[in-house]
Each structure stands twice: as C-alpha cells, then as structure tokens.
Amino acid sequence: MKLKILLGCALFIIAFSIPVLAVTPLGQIDSFDNIVGTGWTEVSDTNLMRQELEPNNVYEGIGSMRIKFEDGNPSTDPNDWQVTVQREIALDVNNSLALTFWTNNNAVSSKEHVEQLIVFQGDNKAWFNVPGTNTGWRKITAAMSAFTPDPNNSTAFDMNAIDKIQFYCSTYDVQGGSVWIDDLRLEAVPVYMSPCQIDSFDNIAAFNWYDDRKHGWMFQAPPGEVNEGTGSMKLDFTLWNTGGNVDIEPIRIFNPPLDFNDYKNLAITLWVWSDRTNSKFREIILYDDANHNGRFVAHPPDSNGWTKVVANLTAFSWYTDNTPVSPHDVNWSSIRTIGLFSSCGETIGYNHAIYYDDLRIDSNQVFLSDATIVNADRTFGTIIVDGCAADWATLDDSDVVDFDLAAVPDQPRGNLHVKYRLAWDPNYLYILVEEVYGDTLIKEALQVGGFGVPWSLNDHLGGDAYYDALALYFDFTNIHWILGGEEGISLWLYLGLASQGQTNLMMAWTNADWGNHKPAAVANGNYAETGTGLGNRVVEARISWQDVNSAVDSWRLPEGGLPAAIKPGYIFGCNPRVNDSEKSSLWNFTVEKGTAWLNGKMWDWQGTPSAIGIYAKDVRLVCSAADLDYDCHVNFKDYAQFAEEWYNDGCNNLNNFCNGADIVIDGAVDTIDLAELAQEWLSE
Numbered sequence: 001m002k003l004k005i006l007l008g009c010a011l012f013i014i015a016f017s018i019p020v021l022a023v024t025p026l027g028q029i030d031s032f033d034n035i036v037g038t039g040w041t042e043v044s045d046t047n048l049m050r051q052e053l054e055p056n057n058v059y060e061g062i063g064s065m066r067i068k069f070e071d072g073n074p075s076t077d078p079n080d081w082q083v084t085v086q087r088e089i090a091l092d093v094n095n096s097l098a099l100t101f102w103t104n105n106n107a108v109s110s111k112e113h114v115e116q117l118i119v120f121q122g123d124n125k126a127w128f129n130v131p132g133t134n135t136g137w138r139k140i141t142a143a144m145s146a147f148t149p150d151p152n153n154s155t156a157f158d159m160n161a162i163d164k165i166q167f168y169c170s171t172y173d174v175q176g177g178s179v180w181i182d183d184l185r186l187e188a189v190p191v192y193m194s195p196c197q198i199d200s201f202d203n204i205a206a207f208n209w210y211d212d213r214k215h216g217w218m219f220q221a222p223p224g225e226v227n228e229g230t231g232s233m234k235l236d237f238t239l240w241n242t243g244g245n246v247d248i249e250p251i252r253i254f255n256p257p258l259d260f261n262d263y264k265n266l267a268i269t270l271w272v273w274s275d276r277t278n279s280k281f282r283e284i285i286l287y288d289d290a291n292h293n294g295r296f297v298a299h300p301p302d303s304n305g306w307t308k309v310v311a312n313l314t315a316f317s318w319y320t321d322n323t324p325v326s327p328h329d330v331n332w333s334s335i336r337t338i339g340l341f342s343s344c345g346e347t348i349g350y351n352h353a354i355y356y357d358d359l360r361i362d363s364n365q366v367f368l369s370d371a372t373i374v375n376a377d378r379t380f381g382t383i384i385v386d387g388c389a390a391d392w393a394t395l396d397d398s399d400v401v402d403f404d405l406a407a408v409p410d411q412p413r414g415n416l417h418v419k420y421r422l423a424w425d426p427n428y429l430y431i432l433v434e435e436v437y438g439d440t441l442i443k444e445a446l447q448v449g450g451f452g453v454p455w456s457l458n459d460h461l462g463g464d465a466y467y468d469a470l471a472l473y474f475d476f477t478n479i480h481w482i483l484g485g486e487e488g489i490s491l492w493l494y495l496g497l498a499s500q501g502q503t504n505l506m507m508a509w510t511n512a513d514w515g516n517h518k519p520a521a522v523a524n525g526n527y528a529e530t531g532t533g534l535g536n537r538v539v540e541a542r543i544s545w546q547d548v549n550s551a552v553d554s555w556r557l558p559e560g561g562l563p564a565a566i567k568p569g570y571i572f573g574c575n576p577r578v579n580d581s582e583k584s585s586l587w588n589f590t591v592e593k594g595t596a597w598l599n600g601k602m603w604d605w606q607g608t609p610s611a612i613g614i615y616a617k618d619v620r621l622v623c624s625a626a627d628l629d630y631d632c633h634v635n636f637k638d639y640a641q642f643a644e645e646w647y648n649d650g651c652n653n654l655n656n657f658c659n660g661a662d663i664v665i666d667g668a669v670d671t672i673d674l675a676e677l678a679q680e681w682l683s684e
Helices: 002-017 545-551 636-643 653-659 671-679
Strands: 027-030 049-052 064-068 082-091 097-105 113-121 124-129 138-143 162-170 178-188 196-199 209-211 218-220 233-236 246-248 250-258 266-274 279-288 293-297 305-312 317-320 323-325 335-344 353-363 372-378 401-404 417-424 428-437 469-475 491-496 506-510 526-530 538-544 571-579 617-622
Touching (some): 064 082, 097 113, 113 178, 209 218, 266 279, 279 305, 279 353, 491 538, 506 538, 506 545
Antiparallel strands (some): 027 178, 049 064, 064 178, 218 233, 250 335, 279 293, 293 317, 317 323, 401 417, 417 428, 428 538, 469 491, 491 506, 571 617
C-alpha cells in the first residue's frame, strides 16, 4: 500500500516536471503593470477600465487592471452594471493547459466580480464561468477543457487559433465597488494521481477556495495553527454577531475534474481542528458535472484538537438536488467540486473556529469498530407474534440490549426503561421489547389503522417523537458512519408501546426519507402488545425481509439483495432510540422530553450515534454463537476453527473476531469462549 501511495505521488510530481509542447510558451501573458498601449479596450466604451498602482490593490508586480463600478449612475447608465474588456492576442493551446489570473473585489459588496473569461476565434467563441464572488485576492484557473463552446455556432471551436480574449465583469443591485485583475498566465493543468495530496491549504487563495454559503469568513491560518506544512484554512465563526446558527462551506472547483472511477477503492481524507463546543465539521460534499451531489456525514470527533476525517467514497449518499439517486448514476470520472461544510450554533462571546488541513485522495480504509455486536438467534417456527415473551426462552443466543433513559450519558428528561432482543429466520426479522420501568406520565401510541394511518397527521414533523416507543435504525450495508443522520438509514422502524389492547402500532420510514410512513416496508409484518402500562408492557413484532428488500433502494442493500444476505454470519448496522416524550406538541419542551439514543442525545447536531462507535448495537445473525463455520451445527469443524485461535487477544471486526472464535466478542479467545463452545456442543 505504501509503495502504491509513493508511486502515485511520484507520478503527480513528474506530471509537473514534463514540459508541455505548445506553440504558445507557458508563462505570463500580461502583468497588467501598464495596460496603456497593450491593446486592452472596453467593449462597452464606458471608460471604467483604469490602471491601478496602489499597492493594496495589486497582487504581484507594480500594477493591476481596475474596473471601477462606482463611476456613473446605474439608473441612467446601465453599462455600469456590465463591463467587458478585451485584448487581441494569438494563443495556440490545448486541453492540458489553463489560463490563470488573479482577481479581487473590494469590501463594498461581494457582488462585483469577473463573471466570465471568454476566448474568440473570429466570431466563434468559448467561455469559462468564474466560480464564487468572495472578496479578497484569489487565483482563477480556467482549464481549456472546461471552456464551453458557443452552442449557436455550428463551427467547432479551435483552441489552436485563439485571436482575442475578454474579461466579462458585472455587479448586481449595488452602486459602487471595483474589480481588480492581475497576472494573466498560461499554465499546465494540475494532474492529480491518486492516492496523493490534492490540497495542502498552505495558500487557499491560489487554489481558488470560496464560500458557497456566502458568509466568506475563510482565512489563511497562521503557521502555528496547522497540522502539516506551513498553513491551513481557518473558518472564523466569531464574525457572526447576531446569534443563531451560521453555515460556512468552502468550495473548490477542479479543472479538469477529478477522476474517481476507482471509487470503491478510494477515500477522501482531511484533518480538522475543532473545539467541539458549538462549531462542528459537518460534511464532505462532492459535485459531479451531471448535477449530482454526494454527501458524507462526518461523525463528531471524540476529543478536542486535530482529528483525521476518513470518507470512503462508497459511504457517500448521492442526490439530484434533494432526491436520492444510486451511486451508479454518478459521473465518477468527472467530480468537479469538493465542498467542506461546517456550522456553528451560537457564536456571540465565544471564540469558536474550525481549521482544515491536508486534503488527500487516499486508499479506501476498513475501520476498527468499537460497536457492540448483538447476536440474533435463528428460530425454527417457534415464535408466535402475540405479545407474549415465553416463546423466546429457548433463544439463548439472542442477546438482550438494555436501554434505560435514566442511565444514558447527558441524561435527558425521561426515564422509560426497556430491553429488546432480535431473532430471525429466512423470511422474517423478529423483535421483542419488554418494558422494565414506565413512569406515571405515560403517553401511549395511538392506533395505526391498517399500517396506513400514521400516529400523527404530521408524523414527518415529529409525530414519531410524541409517544412511548422503541425505534430501530438499520443500515443493511453497514458502510455509513452515522445511522442517526438521514443519509445512512435504510429502514427506520418504530414500535409503539401501549396497554389498550391495540395490536397495530408499527410504523416504518425507508430510504433516508424523513417524510411520511411507508407501509409497504411492513405490509406483511405483525405486531402485538400486552401489559397494563405500569412498567410491564410487552411488544412483539416481525417484519418480512422481502418487504424490506422491495421497499428499500437497491443501492442501500447488500449486493444481490437482502434475502440473499440473510444467512448466519451476516452483520448489519443498527442503533436504538427510545421515546418518552409526553409532549403535547412537537416544540413543547415544558414537559418531559426523553427522546434519545444510547449516547443520551437526540438531535443530529448534538452528535448522532456512529455505526462504528461504542454506542452502536450492530446485529449479527447466528444459528448459535458457537457455530463458527455458519453451517448451523456445532461440531468438530467448529472446534478445529476455535483451536487455531486459542489465546489470541487481538480479536476485532477486521479479522471477524478471530475467525469467530471470540464467541463472546470481548477481544480475546479464552476459557470463557471455550465454556460457550462446550455448552453448545452438538447443537443444531
């Protein structure tokens, strides 16, 4: 792996050392130190083009070009809003080259900017749309391959015969302000060989970062606030002085685009510094050239300081606008943009900042998981869904998950205490929920008639959180870090608690859709409850694997579909959430608000549970925990597999818990596991 990475980086360096053969040599085309006599003219002839010599408004050398929008009256002279400057010039270029220039606009508004760079061949033209409108000097790289030919001209545009170049500048809704242009060059287009660094953040202006959320509080960080190299990017949330939430999303456009065709073997990595108090790094967002955006929800770091974020490309969830799409629809060979989204909930009087450093394309990484594996025992027709737990007595390997709201970290208002277990057969997943303690403020779920009437007329606005219930969030591919965030959910199952003789209190959402109840996912399921509501309510339910397979998007399921994956040894992601709200309305926080995950949190900005974190309760299907070869028999084959791992103390998810010999999943193969094997000996 190290050799592969070093080779990729070496190719990256070599790409910049090979001379590009072109008639027009690489280098500076115009310094703008003296625009008089160089052929620059204004198409609009409004005399707004000026020579700029003031040092603060010059990027390099001794001068720059200034478009001075504050002259004139926009109400009577509309040309003050759009200005085009041009120069006749002969360029012979190709798609491996780029035109680059530096531009700046003043602090009056971020709405004065260079909007397009246009090249001509006679009357034929092609243009490059300049991204972003932030103030401050920044470098624009316009790869010739990124220019758009005029669709109204039937003649193909020939990059080998450019005879004129234009800067189209504009301003909107304001009178005043200026745009400066400096240092026009012809350069080789960067070629990124993966795995390798794609941005050091040592000079964020040169690599054309801008804020897509339009706050623009991105700065070059001082050398002392870096993880590697000599610089990093700082997001300064203290500039927001009116309170409330503020978002910043640094965006960089790559020309030519990044080629991630090998996405199943690749990851994006980034170092992030945060104080974890209010400011948090949220997402890595990718954009292809076909209007798809891919999102990776970053799990909050476990400590202050620098944290490495690793985003396997297979873990991104993809959308067209807000509509989920399959990753197979993505144009992986043309990823044009990377966004790094962070936010802060409250900044007044605080010094909350986030720093970015060392953005890389790296190899896909398999993570060492801290998740608890919960065994679901195989049942052979013994479970009847009737609200009675007696028929679970023989399922010794169906582990019990104890969920006590009064005992979780950051204890929310609420003290509902339940235990749940899972079991399976080739057709169904079974769930048993037993109430241990229920307080006197019981608010029971209402009947869901025929799976078609939700618990609330506005269940997508919080009806799921009004009532006593256990919710299970499933990720059947188990590749997403976060199950509480919308992107990673395959199935979101709600099991309402009641003592009123109601037998239909199951509700499901699917496909990361926080909208209405999706009855098809539980159409052939069953639900039954018993108890008086005084701490002894019992719920039994089952859902059909085939129903889930049909209701969930295929790309959110194991390859080949869910029924094919249902066999001993299959592990999928699961996180529980308990509701003990007693709320009279969604935003009524004056009464008990006890909805929380096992980490004691409810809302995603407080930290949703990770699928690899210590609060995850991932599910493993077993015939017996001692059935190491998954043939549903415990015999000498299993013993031989066990003996090979005897006294191994490095068991984890990366080695399948010592090839299954770590039966109790405590990290070691010892006498405890041997006792479990002996207890199940010759069982079926």
